[in-house]
Amino acid sequence: MRIGVVTFPGTLDDRDAQRAVRLAGATPVSLWHAEKDLHDVDAVILPGGFSFGDYLRCGAIAAQALVMETIIDAAYGGLPVLGICNGFQILVEANLLPGGLIRNEHQHFICRDQKLIVENVDTAWTNQFTLGQEITIPLKNGEGGYIAKEETLKKLEGEGLIAFRYSEVNPNGSFNNIAGLRNSKGNVVGLMPHPEHAVEPGFGPDTDKAMRSGVDGLNFFTSVLNWMVKA
Amino acid sequence: MTKNISVDTTKEAKKTPDKAQPWKELGLKQEEYDRIKVILGRRPTSAELAMYSVMWSEHCSYKSSKIYLRQFGEKVTPEMRKNLMVGMGENAGVVDIGEGWAVTFKVESHNHPSYIEPFQGAATGVGGIVRDILTMGARPIAVMDQLRFGAVDHPDTARVVNGVVSGISFYGNCLGLPNIGGETVFDKVYQGNPLVNALSVGALRHEDLKLAKATNPGDLVILFGARTGADGIGGVSVLASETFDSEGPSRRPAVQVGDPFAEKVLIECSLELYAAQVVAGIQDLGGAGLSCATSELASNGNAGMKVQLKNVLLRDESLTPEEILMSESQERMMAIVPKKDLKAFTDIVNKHEVEFSVMGEVIKEPRLYIMWGDEEIVNVPPRTVAHDGPVYERPVAYPSWIDSLKANSASTLPRETSEEALKSQINQVVSSPNQASKSWITDQYDHYVGGNTALAMPDDSGMVRVSEETGLGVAIATDANGKYCQLDPYTGTQLALAESYRNVAASGASPMAVTNCLNFGSPENPEVMWQFKEATAGLADGCLELGIPVTGGNVSFYNQTGDVAIYPTPVVGVLGVIDDVARRIPSGWQDEGNNIYLLGITRDELDGSAWAETIHDHLGGKPPVVDLKQEKALAELMHGANLQGLIASAHDLSEGGLVQAIIESSLRFGVGARIWLNEILERDNVDLTAALFSESQARMLISVGREDDVKFVGLCEARGIPVLRIGVTDSTKELIIQDVAGWTIEELAREHEGTIPELFG
Amino acid sequence: MPKIIVEVMPKADLLDPAGKAVANSLQRQGHSAITNVRIGKRIELHYEEAPTPKQIEDAKEIAAYFLSNGVIEDVVSVSVEEL
Amino acid sequence: MPKIIVEVMPKADLLDPAGKAVANSLQRQGHSAITNVRIGKRIELHYEEAPTPKQIEDAKEIAAYFLSNGVIEDVVSVSVEEL
Numbered sequence A: 001m002r003i004g005v006v007t008f009p010g011t012l013d014d015r016d017a018q019r020a021v022r023l024a025g026a027t028p029v030s031l032w033h034a035e036k037d038l039h040d041v042d043a044v045i046l047p048g049g050f051s052f053g054d055y056l057r058c059g060a061i062a063a064q065a066l067v068m069e070t071i072i073d074a075a076y077g078g079l080p081v082l083g084i085c086n087g088f089q090i091l092v093e094a095n096l097l098p099g100g101l102i103r104n105e106h107q108h109f110i111c112r113d114q115k116l117i118v119e120n121v122d123t124a125w126t127n128q129f130t131l132g133q134e135i136t137i138p139l140k141n142g143e144g145g146y147i148a149k150e151e152t153l154k155k156l157e158g159e160g161l162i163a164f165r166y167s168e169v170n171p172n173g174s175f176n177n178i179a180g181l182r183n184s185k186g187n188v189v190g191l192m193p194h195p196e197h198a199v200e201p202g203f204g205p206d207t208d209k210a211m212r213s214g215v216d217g218l219n220f221f222t223s224v225l226n227w228m229v230k231a
Numbered sequence B: 001m002t003k004n005i006s007v008d009t010t011k012e013a014k015k016t017p018d019k020a021q022p023w024k025e026l027g028l029k030q031e032e033y034d035r036i037k038v039i040l041g042r043r044p045t046s047a048e049l050a051m052y053s054v055m056w057s058e059h060c061s062y063k064s065s066k067i068y069l070r071q072f073g074e075k076v077t078p079e080m081r082k083n084l085m086v087g088m089g090e091n092a093g094v095v096d097i098g099e100g101w102a103v104t105f106k107v108e109s110h111n112h113p114s115y116i117e118p119f120q121g122a123a124t125g126v127g128g129i130v131r132d133i134l135t136m137g138a139r140p141i142a143v144m145d146q147l148r149f150g151a152v153d154h155p156d157t158a159r160v161v162n163g164v165v166s167g168i169s170f171y172g173n174c175l176g177l178p179n180i181g182g183e184t185v186f187d188k189v190y191q192g193n194p195l196v197n198a199l200s201v202g203a204l205r206h207e208d209l210k211l212a213k214a215t216n217p218g219d220l221v222i223l224f225g226a227r228t229g230a231d232g233i234g235g236v237s238v239l240a241s242e243t244f245d246s247e248g249p250s251r252r253p254a255v256q257v258g259d260p261f262a263e264k265v266l267i268e269c270s271l272e273l274y275a276a277q278v279v280a281g282i283q284d285l286g287g288a289g290l291s292c293a294t295s296e297l298a299s300n301g302n303a304g305m306k307v308q309l310k311n312v313l314l315r316d317e318s319l320t321p322e323e324i325l326m327s328e329s330q331e332r333m334m335a336i337v338p339k340k341d342l343k344a345f346t347d348i349v350n351k352h353e354v355e356f357s358v359m360g361e362v363i364k365e366p367r368l369y370i371m372w373g374d375e376e377i378v379n380v381p382p383r384t385v386a387h388d389g390p391v392y393e394r395p396v397a398y399p400s401w402i403d404s405l406k407a408n409s410a411s412t413l414p415r416e417t418s419e420e421a422l423k424s425q426i427n428q429v430v431s432s433p434n435q436a437s438k439s440w441i442t443d444q445y446d447h448y449v450g451g452n453t454a455l456a457m458p459d460d461s462g463m464v465r466v467s468e469e470t471g472l473g474v475a476i477a478t479d480a481n482g483k484y485c486q487l488d489p490y491t492g493t494q495l496a497l498a499e500s501y502r503n504v505a506a507s508g509a510s511p512m513a514v515t516n517c518l519n520f521g522s523p524e525n526p527e528v529m530w531q532f533k534e535a536t537a538g539l540a541d542g543c544l545e546l547g548i549p550v551t552g553g554n555v556s557f558y559n560q561t562g563d564v565a566i567y568p569t570p571v572v573g574v575l576g577v578i579d580d581v582a583r584r585i586p587s588g589w590q591d592e593g594n595n596i597y598l599l600g601i602t603r604d605e606l607d608g609s610a611w612a613e614t615i616h617d618h619l620g621g622k623p624p625v626v627d628l629k630q631e632k633a634l635a636e637l638m639h640g641a642n643l644q645g646l647i648a649s650a651h652d653l654s655e656g657g658l659v660q661a662i663i664e665s666s667l668r669f670g671v672g673a674r675i676w677l678n679e680i681l682e683r684d685n686v687d688l689t690a691a692l693f694s695e696s697q698a699r700m701l702i703s704v705g706r707e708d709d710v711k712f713v714g715l716c717e718a719r720g721i722p723v724l725r726i727g728v729t730d731s732t733k734e735l736i737i738q739d740v741a742g743w744t745i746e747e748l749a750r751e752h753e754g755t756i757p758e759l760f761g
Numbered sequence C, D: 001m002p003k004i005i006v007e008v009m010p011k012a013d014l015l016d017p018a019g020k021a022v023a024n025s026l027q028r029q030g031h032s033a034i035t036n037v038r039i040g041k042r043i044e045l046h047y048e049e050a051p052t053p054k055q056i057e058d059a060k061e062i063a064a065y066f067l068s069n070g071v072i073e074d075v076v077s078v079s080v081e082e083l
């Protein structure tokens, strides 16, 4: 199975996302922001970083890139798309997910091992988790505060469109502790924390068992393989 | 838009030999100006004057330090050179780490800009050092930062701390380079002159090594990256104001603004150019901008260059030729490209939407010609600009104050013996700004990006995987103790070396090479020059004894507030290699029921200690004794024991002594322990204060699984390393030091982690 | 040089953490008359020549779809400045 | 509510990376008439009542020493807006 990983200028975690895809047993395919062609991939990841420097607003300039035209159409058609951190911001700027992401409430960039509650498992990227499962993956951002209008929040809560919530610590002031969202079809998921940094023992978050042994992120990538087998 | 700028040409210079020139304002001495005239056989043009003045500045020419830095290349054995692919003198040293891989690393200062504008100063400091690493043909893989700030209670400190930390965070995070460690120290001597040093490390395959050389006549000289603007020109405006009429800009900004996004693109673009093998030589543009890049490339290649300055892409059309030559606009590189490869070069830079311009050609004649349209404005031998600058043997003087400082030992300070008082002192030390957790700072740095970080803050060294196939990796630690160096710069510098060496060994890597950034006061002060002489001798002798070479570094002079110099602060970085990062050692206890051992001997060494500073506000006496043989033995023991998988955790002892190490080991993973000190008191004949707080060297705190005890102790004894079992980890979530104090882990965490956020959060 | 100035502010009913932080700091500094602070953007678009009516229309559109994010921000003004 | 509007722009001599990135994107999107973009801040200070002359003076000072960084930015305007 082929999973595309998009590189914009300023993307940072593309190689990490590719590694995660490989460790999950699929083939990563590098996609370039200036090309419309998706090279027949079965799913797409918009990885973390500072695309176009994150100038103006995070993800705003990337949302205008050529490759996004195709991805937006394909996402409406059901293509699984995962936006991680900057990728989540791009999905929001592209209106594939609602709301906005603003400067962290405490005004600092923050890098920490973050606990999340899985709030929805009926998506392309979360079906290998159990509902309500607590997972730990790294979080690292300066503009991760999720905001939305009251009625949007109501809709998100009412329709079960919240994919992840922060547990124990709300690291950035996000409304309703929202860490990640899904669209109504479940093919598009975006979140601020980084599953691709928790896929390889020795390089993930600390766990009770051993330093840096956390691999809770791997299920994101196996989920999409499972989703495509079923589809 | 383009203004008609009247330029000073070589023709004009010949015609008007006696024209008054602002050499003094540009920082040149009379002899230096005279020497330029001798070299050229005429007065310099204003462009030439700009080039010489900046390239002959202390910062670029190392004129006061050169005679001392030489010993780093001289006090070495062939064995030490064995793994050195590129030594001192290039942009950064390159070390062979095996399996066809090499790494390059270097630490550099950006102190003065970081005081004027902390955010941009620190940010561009990171940007600059990363370009140095990129220039060697390497992919940068990590950064570190070494910071010294003023007193925590001074009203200006928060401005500098917040600006510097967010500047480093902004630039490093945006480049996608994990920050894997550093140092943070507060002391009033840095109040008006904070130190912001940044380190970068990069990895490359042997065959990808690049050098800053222009050798082949006919190759093209190409400037690529950001456009050139008026950043960081500062002093050169003197020249501008001379050549400008009244409407010209009178004062150019002295600061540079960094664009990490542009640098990230530049990194990917350069690596693609290297892979396509279309660059014959490459140089980053840092201090002294184009003046430096053109003259160094030509001089290094024993060739010359003819370039057209009007081809430089500008952000601001009003720049004069002198300003263009001096501009320190960031995120620029200069490549030497064979003509046949221009098309391939163009395709790659276009793909990345990076702008470039062909400035000229390499020529055989070792002369640098710079044209401004049809006018020749520079015609110089490049060596005289880049390498044959002035060299000074500045006067040195034994400091008048040092004997009385040394006589004032901390050994006479009052000591407490009651449990209550000792606990209070321990709490004061571990919560003091210098000993407290720096996580408020390090949490602002991304240490995950890249997916290769095996160790980072708060472990003893940062460690990154270089080869994903085999797990081959490198570890780096840096240290400097200004107080020790103030007491005795020779010993103090060796102590910095010893500590970073020990940190690398503690994390399971084998120390291999050294870099340094020597932060000192004014070289024109003979007492400072004496400190510098002692420090460099200490470092060179220490490296020789440990058998690891200095591969490069940086000197920063004139760090002072008014006439008061900072403490000599030579930051020493040690790089080690580990064949598989899976074998790295954490700095904290992970499991219950492990035995805790103290390696090494404790002496009553409290002079210059964290205890003396925190409890008594005292600095005086002699720093701890250095024993590099013992450090080496310790490192070898660690290597051997780790290969056998005997070590569950290791933490070196340094500032704050044993108790600091115990508390940090406990807090790392929140594991409690019971500790006893009575055997230390007996064996080493010291009291409780010394046992807790002494900063004796060559010591480590090790935890070992019960099943490995006999083997581990046997190894220590075989190597002559003093070893004492002083405790055992448990599941109580409490730390108890018998007859001294006890805490819950929660209470300890509050003490250790609360300080910095409260001050700056 | 002719410019179009676009001004963008965070929506009134949404959080503006940067503004809040500045307001708190001003309060601490004793400027108690300042009850609230909001921080937005002032964006200058530069033109070679005075923008045509069509270009001004374009700028308004750019302001709405690109220079601001309508979900969280409002364009408070788009004005031409000629110097 | 009465407001004072402070407008801050990056110094003309210095690089404005954000402006550059936006300008490049507009170029890519075909808006070739826009030759350059610069991005600064628009800061609203809110007051309960119309600011007094003294408060306006204060605001100017706050703009200069706190809301802008004189090393790299210029305050381009401080104006009172009453609604």
Ligand SMILES: Nc1ncnc2c1ncn2[C@@H]1O[C@H](COP(=O)(O)OP(=O)(O)O)[C@@H](O)[C@H]1O
Residues within 6 Å of the ligand: B144, B145, B146, B147, B179, B180, B181, B182, B183, B184, B438, B441, B442, B456, B457, B458, B459, B460, B461, B478, B479, B503, B654, B655
């Ligand atoms: N400015 C900084 N940037 C990154 N890491 C830092 C910084 N300051 C301290 N650290 C990290 O915090 C930890 C504790 O620092 P320190 O007590 O100075 O270590 P050591 O005593 O081993 O030299 C180390 O892992 C160090 O790398």
Ligand SMILES: [Mg+2]
Residues within 6 Å of the ligand: B459, B460, B503, B651, B652, B654
């Ligand atoms: Mg240490």
